[in-house]
Amino acid sequence: MTHTAFSQTQSSFDLSNVNSTGLMPLDDLGAVQGPLQSGNSGHAGMGFSGLGSVEFSQTITTTAIATTTLNPTPIINNQTFTTLDFPDNTLSTARNLDVLTGLKKSTGEVGSSDTVDYYRFSVSGIRDVTLTLSGLEGNAALRLIQDKNNNGQIDAGEVLASSNRGDSLNETINKVLGSGTYFAEITQDIGSSSYEFRSLARLPQVTVDLTRVKAIDNPDTGWFGDDADYYSKITIDGSTKTTGVISNDNDISPSNWSYTRTVDGNSRYVSIGIEIFDNDGGLAGADDRIDVDSKTGYRDINLWYDLLTNQISGDVNGWGGATLSSTGAGDGDRATAWFKVEEGDWYDRNMGDYHLRNITRSFAADGINRTDMIEVLRETKDYGSITSTELTDVRTVVSSLAMPEYVRNLSDKIVNSDPANNRSGIGNLYGGASSDRVESLVGKWFYGSDRPDAAGTYRYASGSLFQDGISMFDVDQGGVGDCYFIASLGAAAKDKSYVISNMFIDNGDGTFTVRFFKPDGSRDYVTVDRYLPTNAWGNAIYAGWNGGDNTESNNELWVALAEKAYAQLNESGWIGQDNTNSYEGISGGWMDNVINQISGYSTTSKNATSMTQAEAIALVNSSKMLTVGFVDGTIPGVVNNHAYTVSSYDPWTGKFRLHNPWGNNHADVTWAELQSMKGWFQYSNV
């Protein structure tokens, strides 16, 4: 890497030495240390003196700063390299991605003062290349260029593909490329925009679909008295797949006589062979080879498929993707075969929308996470609505691709359904649904934007999910009758704190996805944000957070967020409440349901009158989540129609301590008193 012209007006880096892995060679980084420090010694943070401690196993990313600056400050922060990007404004100074192998990600920015970024990459062999531009705030365009005459200019015929959809829509290109050097051009169209540029190279895949075989002469006539028993052998690049047999049918349209093979990418030409057989032996006791070759004296179809031009030649001429046919010309057992040859991977074969397919392929290359899936879903919002093709595609993505369970669960509610979709007034997706509906569903399920009906005012709650660990004393019931829920959380906090910690996924953007278990043991998720119902002074109206008002940093939010999640989950119709998205809707209930819903563990409900004291003591001393509720009258100090966490048993006093979810108060009662109150013990079986 060389560093040139650090003047008062303009600075530049030549990143051409960034190596094939996207890493900058250590020698180059070392070389730049002197000029940067000596030329800009007065600027804090300029030096590369810390380079010796930088972990070079990580990707170094160059980020554009599209403003003239006095301080071209290279920043190394968590293995992300940031620098000015003016040098990449021409083909000759393009950022070098070297040989494309797998996925490479870069970030940058184009705007009014830096209108274009170029990336140079090379392809070795034949590769299926996908380029995507995502995360756009403004309108940017993407072009794939090959400087065929190496004059550093973009001449006629040198733009191989382009994508410019307008607005802030993702731009994508997919094309099979041969060995050579290529450029990706990212240009500002309207407004400034940062971007993520992904380049992905894969070995091409070729698929042969044999869609129909129709006998000209029935190979079984006169011998077995029935019709043909066809099967086929499909060969791609020397590898053969033998299909199953379809018996007693002279005109078949098989649905799965298909063979997909990843080719080695060493040649643009792929050899294809198609053979048809009748399997019942025939005269010689061996399978009959059916004539499907239009040349006399030959029986099989042999082709060459050109990956770069998509042209098919040989026994049949045509184009990839088109349905072609060939009829045997000999005087033996003859048939006509219809078939299709095309290049493309799983995404090409299973997804119909070009840009959605490219974005999904690009994101899936390093695993689909929550952010990726949101981006994929939002890709369907282009042009104001989700088309039927896009809807089918995202359903395929959700049902087929690997992703975290909670991402799949939330995505499924968006692309398929959940009772809460209609109940909330948003509705399910359908072919032609508006992009607003897509966004509302993404907001509801991935960002918790559809908050429960509540008293007071929603305010952002500072603090953290947990403070000083998880404790039974964290629970503090508020202004709704969900003692059964809060007491169950207390029981989990006391005996199985992992149940609580495992409920929450911190999304890192001010939202938490919360896990619950359905009665059949399957997991269900909702997402909540950090906005909680507060009174005029910013204090909690419902479950408290052990701090003061909503702005205090020592707020501990897990109880309030779990309660809010439960109120939202109610709208999905399966928790046994009133099916509304509201705090009032979760008023009244029993703990055994909740213990099962938060832990997945089976539960037991037993009245004290049918238990022994020893049994109760054993339960208290176990790690089972233990609660008790009273509905048949109580003694002073114990509240009727109320739930408690059973926290301990004191053998000296012979009393059980019942922790009240209203906060830090409790009742100590004897076994006789528990029996007289007909307390209902409800607990996890584990």
Place this chain on the structure above:
Amino acid sequence: MMMSTHRPSTQPSVRAVTLIAQEEAQTPLGEPTHPNRPIGFASIFLIIENPVDDECRLIVRSLDVIDSETGRLLLHQARPQIIPLMPLENATIDIHLTNHMGYGDARTVKAIAHYQVMPNGTDTPLPTTTIESPIVTVTK
């Protein structure tokens, strides 16, 4: 030998029915006592698919929850419920039935849904289809 291949449905249908059955004899904690409240609860979920790129209606004619061992009817809804479906819309419809008797001695139950599809542009529904939920244990 004829190959067996799966053909996707070409008509709107209830793809699956699931049931949650619960008896809650005791007054829920945290709210005032309602002496005449129901104690038998059934939440029936109809997972509906419209694979057609056109609108249609699905009419749920009736829903029954029966004792899976004896066939005794425990909860019933006879009032037809019309569910409009947009093109390619999948919908999960939950229907909640209650009674004041609970489930008695029934240990396991199942839900049975009878429905008809009315394609767009017609007033004549297709023949009634019946679909059952898996058998579930009543939570008491």
